[in-house]
Amino acid sequence: MSTRFRAAIKKEFMQFLRDRMVVALILYLHTAEVMLCAYALSFDVQNLRLAVLDRERSQLSGQLVRRFTVTPYFGTLEMLASRAEADRALDAGRADLVLVIPPDFTAAAVEGRGQSVQILLSGVNSNTASAARGYAQAIVERFAHDLLGRRLAAQGFQGSLPEVALQPRIWYNPELRFRYFMVISMIVAATLLVGVVTSAASMVREKETGTAEQLMITPLRRDEVVLAKMLPPFAVGMAAALPSLGIIWWFGLPFRGSIALFLFASALALLVCLVIGIIISTFARTLQQALLIAFFVLFPLMFLSGTIVPIDTMPAAMQYLSLLSPIRYYMEIALGVVLKGVGVGILWPQFLGLAAIGGALVALGLPRLRNRLYA
Amino acid sequence: MILGALVRKEFAEIRRDPVTLLVAVFLPIVLLFLLGYGISLDVQDVRLAVYDQDRSQASARLVEAFTASGYFTRREDLAAPGGADRALDSGRATAVLVIPAGYAERLAAGRRAPVQLLVDGSFSATALIVLGYAESIVNGYSLRLAQAYAERAGVRVPGHLRLVPRVWYNAPMRSVNYVVPGLFAVLLMAFPPMLTALSIVREKERGTIQQIFVSPLRPAMFIVGKIVPYAAIAFGEMLLILAVGTLWFAIPFLGSLWLLLAASLLYVFATVGIGVFISALVKTQVAAVFLSFIATLMPSMLFSGFLFPILNMPYVLQLYTYFFPARYFNDISRDLFLKGLGIEYLAGNLALLALYAVALVAIASATLRKKVA
Numbered sequence: 105m106s107t108r109f110r111a112a113i114k115k116e117f118m119q120f121l122r123d124r125m126v127v128a129l130i131l132y133l134h135t136a137e138v139m140l141c142a143y144a145l146s147f148d149v150q151n152l153r154l155a156v157l158d159r160e161r162s163q164l165s166g167q168l169v170r171r172f173t174v175t176p177y178f179g180t181l182e183m184l185a186s187r188a189e190a191d192r193a194l195d196a197g198r199a200d201l202v203l204v205i206p207p208d209f210t211a212a213a214v215e216g217r218g219q220s221v222q223i224l225l226s227g228v229n230s231n232t233a234s235a236a237r238g239y240a241q242a243i244v245e246r247f248a249h250d251l252l253g254r255r256l257a258a259q260g261f262q263g264s265l266p267e268v269a270l271q272p273r274i275w276y277n278p279e280l281r282f283r284y285f286m287v288i289s290m291i292v293a294a295t296l297l298v299g300v301v302t303s304a305a306s307m308v309r310e311k312e313t314g315t316a317e318q319l320m321i322t323p324l325r326r327d328e329v330v331l332a333k334m335l336p337p338f339a340v341g342m343a344a345a346l347p348s349l350g351i352i353w354w355f356g357l358p359f360r361g362s363i364a365l366f367l368f369a370s371a372l373a374l375l376v377c378l379v380i381g382i383i384i385s386t387f388a389r390t391l392q393q394a395l396l397i398a399f400f401v402l403f404p405l406m407f408l409s410g411t412i413v414p415i416d417t418m419p420a421a422m423q424y425l426s427l428l429s430p431i432r433y434y435m436e437i438a439l440g441v442v443l444k445g446v447g448v449g450i451l452w453p454q455f456l457g458l459a460a461i462g463g464a465l466v467a468l469g470l471p472r473l474r475n476r477l478y479a
Numbered sequence: 480m481i482l483g484a485l486v487r488k489e490f491a492e493i494r495r496d497p498v499t500l501l502v503a504v505f506l507p508i509v510l511l512f513l514l515g516y517g518i519s520l521d522v523q524d525v526r527l528a529v530y531d532q533d534r535s536q537a538s539a540r541l542v543e544a545f546t547a548s549g550y551f552t553r554r555e556d557l558a559a560p561g562g563a564d565r566a567l568d569s570g571r572a573t574a575v576l577v578i579p580a581g582y583a584e585r586l587a588a589g590r591r592a593p594v595q596l597l598v599d600g601s602f603s604a605t606a607l608i609v610l611g612y613a614e615s616i617v618n619g620y621s622l623r624l625a626q627a628y629a630e631r632a633g634v635r636v637p638g639h640l641r642l643v644p645r646v647w648y649n650a651p652m653r654s655v656n657y658v659v660p661g662l663f664a665v666l667l668m669a670f671p672p673m674l675t676a677l678s679i680v681r682e683k684e685r686g687t688i689q690q691i692f693v694s695p696l697r698p699a700m701f702i703v704g705k706i707v708p709y710a711a712i713a714f715g716e717m718l719l720i721l722a723v724g725t726l727w728f729a730i731p732f733l734g735s736l737w738l739l740l741a742a743s744l745l746y747v748f749a750t751v752g753i754g755v756f757i758s759a760l761v762k763t764q765v766a767a768v769f770l771s772f773i774a775t776l777m778p779s780m781l782f783s784g785f786l787f788p789i790l791n792m793p794y795v796l797q798l799y800t801y802f803f804p805a806r807y808f809n810d811i812s813r814d815l816f817l818k819g820l821g822i823e824y825l826a827g828n829l830a831l832l833a834l835y836a837v838a839l840v841a842i843a844s845a846t847l848r849k850k851v852a
Contacts, residue, residue, distance in 0.1 A: 125766035129773060137773065144796040145787040147604030153790075177611070194647055195818060216637025223642065227649035228817050229657050229788070231521060231608075237644050238611035245618035248640035252625055261634045265625040266586040268541065269593045270617040272610050275567055277600035285602050297772065305765045388498065392677050395768045396502040399673075403506070407513055412786070414602050416526075416573070418517045436570075443601050446568050 112324055112332035116306070120336035127340070130298050134344035138290040138351050146282040149235040151179030155199035157190050158183065159207040168221070171247055172203065177239045194226050201225045201236050213251055276443045284357050288438045289411040291348045295341060295370060296406055296431050299377025300384070302337040304398040307385035330473060334378045341374045342367075352442065360445025366438065369455070373434035376462040380405075380430075383469040386476040405429045410436070433458040481696060485704025489678070493708070503674060503712065507666040507720050514662055515728055518786070519654040522608040525550055528572035530557040535583035541594065544620040545576065550612045567599050574598045574609055589628060648817045656731065659724045660816040661785040663743075664805040666720050667750055668779040671713035673771040675754025679705055679847070680767045683758070698848045706751050706840065713747045733819025738829075742811045745832045749804040750775070752839035759847040779805030804839075807832040 121127060154172055158165050172178045182199060184190050193199040204222040206212075212219040223240050227233045253265050277284050307330075310316040319329055345367060352359060384401060388394035406412065408422065409431035415423055426432045433454040440446045440454070448455065493500055527545060531538050545551045554572055557563060566572035577595040585592040596613050600606040622639065629636050649656045682688040691701050721743070725732060732739075753775055761767045781787060782796075783805035789797055800806045807828045814820040822829075 123763050123766060125761050125763065126769060129766065129769040133769075133773065137777070140796070141781060144792040144799070145781055146791040147787060148607055148791065149604065150607065151791075195820065196824070213640070216635075218639060218641060220641040220643045223644050225644060225646045227646040227652050228813060230649060230652040230654045231657075232788070233646060233649070233652055234521060235608045235611055237646075238608065238615050240644070241642055242611060242615035242618050244640060244642040245615060245622050249618065249622045249625055251640055252622065252629070252637070255637045256629055256634055259634060261629065261632065263632075264589050264591075266589050266621075266628050267591045267625065268586070268617050268621040269591050270614055271593050271595050272613070273595060273597045274600040274606060275597055277603055277606070280600050280603040280606055282603045301765065301768060305768075309765075390496070391764045392681060393496065393498040395677070395764060396499055396506075396673075399669075399768070400502050400506050400509075403510060403669075404513055407517060412780075413518050414605065416605075417519050417521065419519075422513075422517050439601055440568075444568055450569055 106328075108322070108324055109328050109332065112328060113335055116332045117336045117339075120302075120306070120340070126302070130302075130340060130344065131347075133294045133298065134291070135347045135351065138287060138294065138348070139354075141290050142283045142286045142351070142355055145286055147231075148280065148282050149232050150176055152177060152200040152232065152236055152239075153180050153182070153198065154178040155182040155184050155190065155193045155202045157185075157187065157202055157204045160205055160209045162210045164210045164213060165205045168205065168209075168244075168247055169203070171243050172240070175239065175243065177236070190224060194224060197226070197228075199226070200232060201240070203240070213255070216255060283355055284443060285439075287351060287355050287357060288442055289435065291351070292373075292409070292431060292435050292438055293406055293411050294344070294348075295374055295434070296377050296409075297402065298341055298344070299337060299374050300381045300402050300405075301395065301398050302340075303334060303378040303381030304384040304388070304394045305381075305391060306333045306337070307382060308388050308391050308394040311389065312391050326473060330382060334375075334382065337378060338371075338374060342371060345370050357442055358445075359442055361441035361447060365447060366441045369434060369437040369441070369458070372455075372458050372462065373430060376430045376458065376465065379462060379465045379469060383465065383472060386469075386472045405431055408432060409434070427457070428461070430458055430461045433461075481700055482704055482707065485696075485700065486708050489704065489708040492678070493712075499674070503670050503716070504719075507669060507716055508723060510666055510669065511659075511662060511720055511724055512727075514665075515655055515659050515724065518658045521652075521654050522605055522612070523550060524552045525574055525605075525609050525612075526554045526572045527551040528555045528557055528563065528566040528575045529553060530560070530563055530575060530577045532580040533578050533582040537583035537586055538578045541578065541582075541617075541620060542576065544616050545613070548612065548616050550609075550616075563597055567597060570599070572599075573605070574613070586624060655728045656817060657813070659728050659730050660812045661783075661809050662724065663717070663720055663812055664746065664783060664808040665776070665779050665785055667713060667717055667746065668753075668775040668805055670716070671709055671747065671750040672754035672757065672775045673768060674712070675705060675709045675751050676757040676761075676767040676771055677764055678709070679755065679758035680761060680764050683762060684764060699844060702755060702844045702847060706748075706755065709754065710747050710751045713750055714744060717743045717747055730816055732816055734815030735821070738822065738825065739812070739815050742808060742815075742825075742829060742832060745829070745836045746804060746808045748836040749832065749839055752836060752843050753804075755847055756839065756843035759843060775803075778803045782806070783809045785809055801831075804832060804835045807835070 156169055173181055184193065190202045193202060202224040209219060221244065225233045225236055274280055310319055380401065381398060384397050385394050388397055408426040408429040415426050436454045437451050440451050529542050546553050555566065557566065563575045566575055575597040582592045598606045598609055626636050646652055692698060757767055757770050757774060761770055782800045782803055789800050811825050811828050814825055
């Protein structure tokens with residue numbers, strides 16, 4: 105390593121670390137923000153607020169209500185007295201769904217007539233509503249199966265009825281903790297944000313303060329300048345991986361795969377993000393422009409990576425677009441290595457994708473860097 | 480007079496920088512389409528792999544019940560137990576249905592026949608819903624089997640219990656009807672605070688802010704001169720995304736348009752006020768961007784109830800959501816769009832939003848003045 109290159113690296117580190125606020129915010133993003141989100145955020149449709157309008161208040165109707173409340177899906181329970189109260193509970197958002205049991209519920213069961221119970225769902229959040237409908241359906245069908253058995257026994261039917269019993273087994277995350285996903289997703293998002301923004305800003309700052317011309321006439325080669333600029337954010341980003349591992353441990357995620365593989369994937373993803381930032385800086389004249397463009401690029405990359413919502417749920421066209429987001433591969437690798445404990449044997453397409461995007465960006469970016477680094 | 484000159488100066492600076500203008504106008508639209516189309520948490524077409532050890536007519540019918548429900552698509556048939564591992568590990572399947580040998584026999588004998596469903600739990604929200612669907616499919620199928628069995632045994636089968644679901648407010652259960660009205664608050668937090676903060680911090684970085692404070696211009700005037708143009712831009716942006724979002728995605732609007740506009744105006748001042756506040760706290764533009772991201776965009780996306788239900792949060796963190804005005808606007812917007820509620824339901828949130836906007840602008844201006852003077 106030449107002396108001038110060493111000096112350039114030293115200068116970049118000094119400049120990078122001088123902005124204490126930025127260093128503090130980067131650390132915040134990698135630690136406190138991850139913790140906060142992991143504690144707070146969950147998509148899980150659980151503990152739905154159930155209100156019951158039981159027009160019969162009999163033993164049988166009580167049994168049905170209990171079938172709802174013993175599941176983890178339905179949490180608080182509010183008993184209503186009238187249909188108007190049901191309206192108000194839904195309007196004010198106090199209830200997610202209202203179960204309405206008709207006045208002749210038991211009589212119909214005894215006489216063997218078909219009966220129906222109603223649920224009123226607030227469809228504001230369609231995700232919650234369709235999940236709640238599914239849960240309610242399962243409970244009522246199961247109850248109907250039991251009623252049928254009792255009814256037939258009362259008619260003198262001997263023997264048992266056939267029954268299919270579903271035994272679920274949850275893999276990778278048996279207690280179904282959303283936190284597991286959230287921790288990994290926030291670590292991945294922080295890498296992207298820090299990598300792109302810091303590197304986009306560093307080159308443009310020289311242009312704005314007029315020191316780009318000075319750099320131009322030093323004996324430093326362009327690749328040396330760019331590498332020196334990429335090193336501090338790379339070092340800080342990799343250093344931030346350590347608290348990330350600590351957080352993974354703190355939340356009790358089962359780290360099933362290889363830590364080395366996770367770090368290697370993190371380094372690769374961070375490098376790709378830094379390259380994206382450097383390319384952005386060649387398009388901007390002022391810092392403000394660079395930062396805004398960085399944002400413009402960053403957001404779609406993040407959204408199309410499956411860190412916010414799973415890619416599976418997106419329309420087909422967007423699923424194809426997501427193949428262009430390097431962060432998508434990083435996310436899949438992180439989930440695979442940490443939760444599933446799989447290795448390169450299964451994740452090689454993701455590594456290949458990440459490397460291919462990195463390679464393509466370097467190939468596309470090099471001519472721009474040659475011509476526009478100081479312009 | 481002076482204010483007019485300041486506003487003109489600010490607009491001239493914005494005009495001179497077409498990149499900024501372009502980003503400010505286009506990014507919210509791009510994000511609107513990206514998120515509007517991309518966020519659908521509805522669980523559909525779950526990739527199902529089937530490991531049928533029974534290979535009977537009865538087992539085939541159970542698989543059919545899964546695929547006919549519309550929630551599952553059958554992606555592959557597994558031949559060996561190890562296949563389930565690989566299908567889940569590689570993500571080719573989200574769920575694997577395992578039907579053990581002897582399934583048909585047990586049912587024919589009127590007994591209980593267990594089947595297994597292996598579900599990928601890494602995105603637990605999906606896993607929970609998949610479980611709910613699977614349970615309702617199996618229970619429904621099981622009920623029909625029992626009825627048919629009893630009939631064959633010559634018993635008069637009574638009518639059975641039925642569930643009649645009614646969906647309110649968003650009867651077609653379109654995900655966009657939920658996402659887009661919540662998106663307005665998020666999109667407006669993406670740019671106005673950052674642009675405002677950057678425009679003030681830039682003057683700090685270049686030292687021009689000192690020139691302004693030694694001029695006869697009063698500091699309060701300087702701040703108002705920053706707030707007015709950016710609030711105007713932000714309000715224009717708001718109208719644009721409201722119009723495009725509502726019309727393009729065909730979101731039903733049931734409430735009062737005037738209430739929505741009033742809430743939007745209050746919200747716009749809150750966003751710009753946050754920008755001024757950020758500019759008082761930081762010295763460099765990079766720091767301003769990071770802080771804007773952490774203090775505005777991220778919380779308005781994550782802690783406003785836009786995607787993640789606030790009720791799922793621990794209580795202390797539910798209180799934390801009150802720090803972010805996006806939360807109030809979100810509630811107002813969804814109540815107006817989907818429920819068509821009137822002022823009697825919205826008054827609380829509107830008052831909080833107004834209080835927030837006024838207090839924020841006042842505190843932010845005071846802090847900035849103290850920091851610079």
